[in-house]
Amino acid sequence: SAKEGGRGRHAMFEEPLDARLHERGALLADLRQAVARRELLLHYQPRVAAADGGIRSAEALVRWQHPGRGLVPPGVFIPLAEESDLIESIGSWVLDEACRQLALWRRQGRVLDRLSVNVSPRQLQSGRLVETVEAALLRHGVPWRQLELEVTESLLVGDARQASAQLAELRQRGVLIALDDFGTGYSSLATLRDLPIDVMKVDRAFVRDLGSDASAQAITRAILTLAQSLGKHSVAEGIEGEAQAAALRQLGCDELQGYLFGRPMPAAEFEQRLPQISAAVAASVTD
Ligand code: C2E
Numbered sequence: 577s578a579k580e581g582g583r584g585r586h587a588m589f590e591e592p593l594d595a596r597l598h599e600r601g602a603l604l605a606d607l608r609q610a611v612a613r614r615e616l617l618l619h620y621q622p623r624v625a626a627a628d629g630g631i632r633s634a635e636a637l638v639r640w641q642h643p644g645r646g647l648v649p650p651g652v653f654i655p656l657a658e659e660s661d662l663i664e665s666i667g668s669w670v671l672d673e674a675c676r677q678l679a680l681w682r683r684q685g686r687v688l689d690r691l692s693v694n695v696s697p698r699q700l701q702s703g704r705l706v707e708t709v710e711a712a713l714l715r716h717g718v719p720w721r722q723l724e725l726e727v728t729e730s731l732l733v734g735d736a737r738q739a740s741a742q743l744a745e746l747r748q749r750g751v752l753i754a755l756d757d758f759g760t761g762y763s764s765l766a767t768l769r770d771l772p773i774d775v776m777k778v779d780r781a782f783v784r785d786l787g788s789d790a791s792a793q794a795i796t797r798a799i800l801t802l803a804q805s806l807g808k809h810s811v812a813e814g815i816e817g818e819a820q821a822a823a824l825r826q827l828g829c830d831e832l833q834g835y836l837f838g839r840p841m842p843a844a845e846f847e848q849r850l851p852q853i854s855a856a857v858a859a860s861v862t863d
Pocket residue numbers: 621636637638649650651654667670693694695696726756757780813814815816833834835836840
């Protein structure tokens with residue numbers, strides 16, 4: 577304002593910061609209402625088998641349909657949720673919604689081996705992840721093995737033993753555990769030793785530079801070799817071009833994910849891409 581402007585330099589630097597904090601506060605206040613107001617939704621991005629190009633699984637990615645701002649990406653509101661207590665309720669909503677959708681597709685005979693859901697370190701810190709997952713699966717009648725959870729090594733920053741004990745329990749029940757964004761954290765190799773995982777996801781940063789950067793190629797090859805030696809399933813994310821896909825297939829990557837095969841999309845659009853068997857046959861298929 578003109579009055580504060582008279583104080584000179586000092587105010588000039590304070591105002592934008594103040595505005596930013598205010599903005600952040602406003603967004604956080606709205607986020608608090610988002611679950612109850614049903615403003616959150618999931619988009620689904622296909623993951624295709626490298627061998628035959630068929631869709632085997634999908635990653636569920638949360639979006640926020642804000643009444644005034646439009647679609648807010650998770651890169652904006654997940655960090656806010658993580659800094660507050662909101663990640664618990666948002667994370668539970670995501671798990672429940674993913675299971676609801678998966679159960680619906682099963683009833684419709686739409687074939688999808690499993691659905692992958694991102695989990696924040698904070699959801700493991702509460703110590704209640706196993707119950708939350710079990711409640712969602714039971715509520716919708718989804719078998720454990722149809723769910724995959726994507727975690728990052730940042731969860732080891734907190735209580736690593738408690739976190740890995742919960743993952744081990746989930747895994748023992750049949751949930752697949754994926755290590756997301758592999759290769760970008762601080763201690764990827766130690767993480768592989770300490771965390772009970774089934775799947776390694778090669779980070780987009782390496783995939784992006786596959787064609788142009790010899791070291792990105794060498795690192796990708798090393799990660800995929802490591803996955804094979806450890807008996808882990810491998811997925812590469814962020815594939816945008818045919819050349820990247822071809823390189824990853826040649827390096828032995830199991831599943832491919834990226835805009836080349838489909839962007840994250842609403843359920844109604846995603847399900848059009850799934851093979852469908854008759855509902856009667858689907859109902860007779862037991863786990
Ligand atoms: P992520 O789990 O690594 O998800 C992959 C991100 O890469 C997604 O961004 C996806 O839209 C984007 N992506 C996929 N293929 C391509 C591609 O070919 N090119 C490019 N440029 N990008 C691609 P999105 O949906 O904005 O999500 C960002 C991050 O937000 C996720 O990274 C994840 O860490 C977090 N997130 C998303 N949904 C959830 C959720 O339900 N819970 C939690 N805790 N975190 C979530």
